[in-house]
Amino acid sequence: MVRRVPVTETVSPARLAESITFPTSKRTAKNRFMKAALTERVATWNPDDRKACGFPTPELCNMYEKYSHGGFGVLLSGNVAVDPTHLESAGNVIIHKSIDSPERREAFKRYLAAFKAGSDNLAILQLSNAGRQTPLALAKHPISASDVQLLAMRRGSGYGKPRALTTEEVRQNVVHDFAYAARYAYDSGFDGVQIHSAHGYLLAQFFSETTNKRTDQYGGSLENRTRLNLVIYEAIRRLVPVETGFIVGIKMNSKELQAGGLECEDAVYMCKEYERIGFDFIELSGGTIEKLAFQHLSESTVSREAFFFDFAAKIKAALTTIIVYLTGGFRTVHGMVNAIEQGACDGIGWDDPLPQK
Template sequence: MSGIKSARGVPSPEYLRLYQRWGEGDIGIIVSGNTMVRYDAVEAYGNPIIVDDHDGRVAKFKEVTSVAKAQGSLVVAQLSHPGRQGTKYLNPNPISASDVHLTIKWAGNEFAKPRPMTVPEIKEMVRTWGESAYLCWKAGFDGVQVHCAHGYLLAQFLSPTTNRRTDEYGGDLNNRSRIVFEIIDEIHRRVPDPGFIVCVKLNSVEFQDKGTTPEDARDLCLKLEEARVDFVDLSGGTFEGRAFEHKKQSTIAREAYFIEFAEMIRPLLKKTKVYVTGGLRTAAGMVKAIEEGACDGIGIGRPLAAEPYLVKEILEGKVTGAIENYVPLPLNTQSSGTQLHQIGHGDELISDWSVEAEVKRWIEAHEKETERKLSILPKVDSSGYAPLKAEAGFAYLAA
């Protein structure tokens, strides 16, 4: 995740500062936020884009990797394409596996009906992904993550709810996943470094009828190991089926949203490692998940927006877990974006969402920003995260 806007897809000073802070936080692997592989298809306003070296963007990304890696972290670029899941005001002519329209509104966004990609377009997309991975390697990234989750383009190919093709890219799971494995092969072909990490973010479940199932995820992971994927990051959900709205009581008790799926998959893999992202908030829960063999590693998302030094403080024994977050679901994604902007702007305080008065201030700011954003459509001038100067928060950024 990042949430900090860039100019023309080139990392901004705010973006650089955010990754510098994370680099200071003893995170093992820093996985970037959505980094787009096409200029004409962005998930949100201000997404970073790495398609070519126009405007010296490789050098700018090199600045990001340099500060993020300065204290020993590895840095992996999350490469993505929104497919049908980009606001229609930025993506008026979207492409997808099929012409299945995303008709819901999410965070004030509406989505245009996509058209199915032609086979030549799919082949070109595969080449594009490989070129972006090569540029990431030149920019100093230690690897790339192929984003196949959360309803974006590759998830649209994988899911039978959005892939209704009848050619070699549709039908059974082998065909629906064909584009993913072609992309992985192209990345291995284009990047000359055998130590370059190739990983995949994958839905373990979609939480909607006829969507991707845990059994699909299991079968895909076995094939991903054959394709020399270093690790899979198990997540879940789409804009239509949000993961956090479907937690079982057993999952809540164990913190992680996707731990039960990881337990099914991990014993089958010999080389590929399994990470789980989503829900783990305490050091004890993280340790238990690994010691019990449910996964090999833990991914942390929103808590690092609130506490960029959380990992360091856990390792040093200063804290036992992430601070509480009282922002109501599903608004916590947007509230995390506000915190990311506070870090990027160098604010001395990051808002503390365990303080109810601060949450109330943010909700008011969010409603005001949403109203402003909707009033200027079809113009889009921000990522939609409400600006807020924290009154109750953490002051360690000033240290």
């Protein structure tokens, strides 16, 4: 049953209808809303035939056709895997050179058409590699920044002991996979991509000291732990230059909320680097599978509605041009307008409409 959120203050929604122009691609979202990523798990799946996996299905297209009538300025997909062996779950959409075919490209064109069916939104694919968060049934020894195993259980299953990627594999495979998928999205007609670097997935495994014990140029100092996302950005821009108007954003934790995890001050440094190199937007979230944070963890977040309000305000204060979306916990016009006016964000990421306790 849907519970209603009590509204204590009436506020004009006009600010939410304002457009947002991205600083690098110069593309404009018609309003401040972004439909945030919600994994769908309804792409094709056949454990015995990798080439048959990860096609957008009519069910998935139907879902996005419905979303497209919702009027979001930015319509973001759930995570799309860039490595067929490291999915967040069976049923993810997949883009990878080894499984490409004319049929898959046609399916992606139908997928894009569903995004665009109802309104003039910006259609963005979220690109992701689950790394050590790949379910055990899909990878006994997944890749990660280091060999630190995720000991959490999820849906009755655990996670395998990961192996650390070599420096060469980071450069040749991980970077290449994200760049290839971005180009694929561009060729399919999407307006942009978002690199999923939050919630403990592979790219977050590189920035967090809890999972990154490396001694090469991708480990150790904050600068080194920030490097991979910058290298991926540059690789994407080599395949899809700025002049194309293609949008490149990133989802990032504002804080990991677990012992030894990423602190907000670290996130400030990383976000400034993302701004410097040219990312169009940052979507701020928080937590990992080890410590889920898609819920109110304290009374102050309940009163401010957004889970990561305080962290986002600190990060945004250090930035100048990059667009900041904040996701998690928004339920009322008052909460959304307040977050924008208090300087915590420019845009509102939003998906699960059910009020939380």
